[in-house]
Amino acid sequence: MTFAALSQMNPMHAIPVLKDGDFTMWESKSILRYIANKHNLEAWYPTDPQKRAHVDLALDFCNNNFQNVIGPKVVYPIVGIVSPLSEAEAAEVEKQWKEDVMPSFEHILRRSGGPLFGGSRPNIADLAFLGHLVTVFGKAPDSFVCKTEAISSYFAAVKAALPKYADAFGPSEAFFSAK
Amino acid sequence: RRIHSVGRKNTTMSKLTIHGALLSNNVVPPLILLKEKNIEFDFKPVDLFKGESRTPSFRAMNPMHCVPTMDDDGYTLWESKAILRYICNKYGLDDWYPTETDKRVICDVALDFYNNSFYPVVSRIFLYPHLFPTIYSTPSPADLAAAEKTFNDEIIPTFKKIKAMHVSPGEFLGGAQPSIADLCFIILLQQTFEYNKDCVVSKTPQMVQYLKSLQRKLNPKHPEHIKAAAA
Numbered sequence: 558m559t560f561a562a563l564s565q566m567n568p569m570h571a572i573p574v575l576k577d578g579d580f581t582m583w584e585s586k587s588i589l590r591y592i593a594n595k596h597n598l599e600a601w602y603p604t605d606p607q608k609r610a611h612v613d614l615a616l617d618f619c620n621n622n623f624q625n626v627i628g629p630k631v632v633y634p635i636v637g638i639v640s641p642l643s644e645a646e647a648a649e650v651e652k653q654w655k656e657d658v659m660p661s662f663e664h665i666l667r668r669s670g671g672p673l674f675g676g677s678r679p680n681i682a683d684l685a686f687l688g689h690l691v692t693v694f695g696k697a698p699d700s701f702v703c704k705t706e707a708i709s710s711y712f713a714a715v716k717a718a719l720p721k722y723a724d725a726f727g728p729s730e731a732f733f734s735a736k
Numbered sequence: 737r738r739i740h741s742v743g744r745k746n747t748t749m750s751k752l753t754i755h756g757a758l759l760s761n762n763v764v765p766p767l768i769l770l771k772e773k774n775i776e777f778d779f780k781p782v783d784l785f786k787g788e789s790r791t792p793s794f795r796a797m798n799p800m801h802c803v804p805t806m807d808d809d810g811y812t813l814w815e816s817k818a819i820l821r822y823i824c825n826k827y828g829l830d831d832w833y834p835t836e837t838d839k840r841v842i843c844d845v846a847l848d849f850y851n852n853s854f855y856p857v858v859s860r861i862f863l864y865p866h867l868f869p870t871i872y873s874t875p876s877p878a879d880l881a882a883a884e885k886t887f888n889d890e891i892i893p894t895f896k897k898i899k900a901m902h903v904s905p906g907e908f909l910g911g912a913q914p915s916i917a918d919l920c921f922i923i924l925l926q927q928t929f930e931y932n933k934d935c936v937v938s939k940t941p942q943m944v945q946y947l948k949s950l951q952r953k954l955n956p957k958h959p960e961h962i963k964a965a966a967a
Contacts (some may be wrong), residue, residue, distance in 0.1 A: 567894075567897075568889075568890050568891075568893035568894040568897055569849075569852075569853050569890055569891075569894050570890070580838075580841075580901075582841060582845050583845070584844075584845055584848035584849070584852065586844075586848065587841065587844040587845050587847075587848050590840075590841070590844050591837065591841045591844065594837045594840060594841070595837045606822055606825040606826040607811055607822075609821070609822070609825055610813055610818055610819075610821065610822040610825070613815070613817070613818035613821050613822070614813055614814065614815055614818045616818075617815035617817060617818050617851075618800075618815070620851070620852070621815070621851070622800065657799065657800055657801070660795075660799040661798075661799040661800045664799045
């Protein structure tokens with residue numbers, strides 16, 4: 558697909574893009590909501606307002622506080638998309654991770670009873686985190702993110718709960734782990 | 737397309753408390769929604785600059801110590817868009833957040849568009865350096881030029897594309913009537929027009945017209961919230 562063709566489908570030229578018949582949409586978390594709503598996947602995105610709000614909170618937290626560290630602050634400097642962080646910047650990122658990001662991650666996770674955001678089985682919030690975890694564990698296994706015990710045990714729990722994980726993520730894992 | 741069974745209104749529903757600051761463009765949208773639907777709520781001001789969101793009791797509700805933070809009789813929530821969705825799901829506000837999948841998805845895409853594309857560029861480059869000059873540095877000429885290009889080449893076309901997703905498009909991202917996605921825009925746009933009237937955002941005809949539509953739809957009912965946010 559060319560950049561021009563992608564921009565026709567989505568002027569923000571981001572992926573993923575979903576085509577469902579004549580309907581085209583983008584934004585990964587909205588795609589997850591759409592699939593769950595369309596097929597009435599109650600376990601993946603419950604309809605009870607407070608249970609649904611928990612998933613919405615987890616999705617927003619992933620988007621606004623988690624993946625913006627994993628990408629721009631950890632993986633991108635390693636692969637050269639952005640320049641490496643200065644010592645001061647890196648220290649600030651790790652400080653926020655410890656003081657704000659991880660307490661929030663654990664607070665939201667605890668509400669489901671754990672070990673997953675869906676409790677004992679995965680929901681769409683778990684799927685949202687999964688892609689970013691595959692990337693960071695593949696490209697930055699020695700980072701403070703991957704050395705955080707709560708993150709590595711959560712990652713293991715998500716993988717264990719998804720029978721199709723190897724089929725779906727095998728190629729991604731291989732891509733991100735390659736030297 | 738199936739209609740979800742979501743919360744229906746009943747006479748013994750718990751009362752929400754919203755913790756926040758009236759100058760925040762993320763706090764005011766849920767307040768407008770509650771006022772628009774005559775839903776009683778409490779508002780508790782939080783002085784972020786004085787560290788009032790970093791107390792142990794606030795962090796027990798929300799470890800990210802941001803606003804708005806909602807407390808519904810012990811059920812706490814943060815993230816303005818999660819709060820907007822929750823209010824609609826709880827009180828059955830189908831006109832603001834449709835339950836029908838094909839209509840709901842347009843609102844979800846619009847909410848993400850605001851959060852990931854519109855807000856980061858407009859707030860950081862065009863508004864906050866003017867609204868909070870002691871905290872946000874003036875963008876470099878290169879950053880400013882790049883932001884203007886992104887706004888013209890990507891953000892405005894995406895705005896148009898989302899409006900066009902409706903079977904019968906209208907003035908709003910929600911179609912003929914505004915959705916909770918449209919509510920996100922009003923304070924940010926109002927403040928940008930007020931504090932940076934010469935920037936590309938304030939001069940784009942689509943945005944001038946859109947803000948007029950939003951104000952026409954909402955202003956007469958909520959002057960105190962919108963005025964306070966603009967102050």
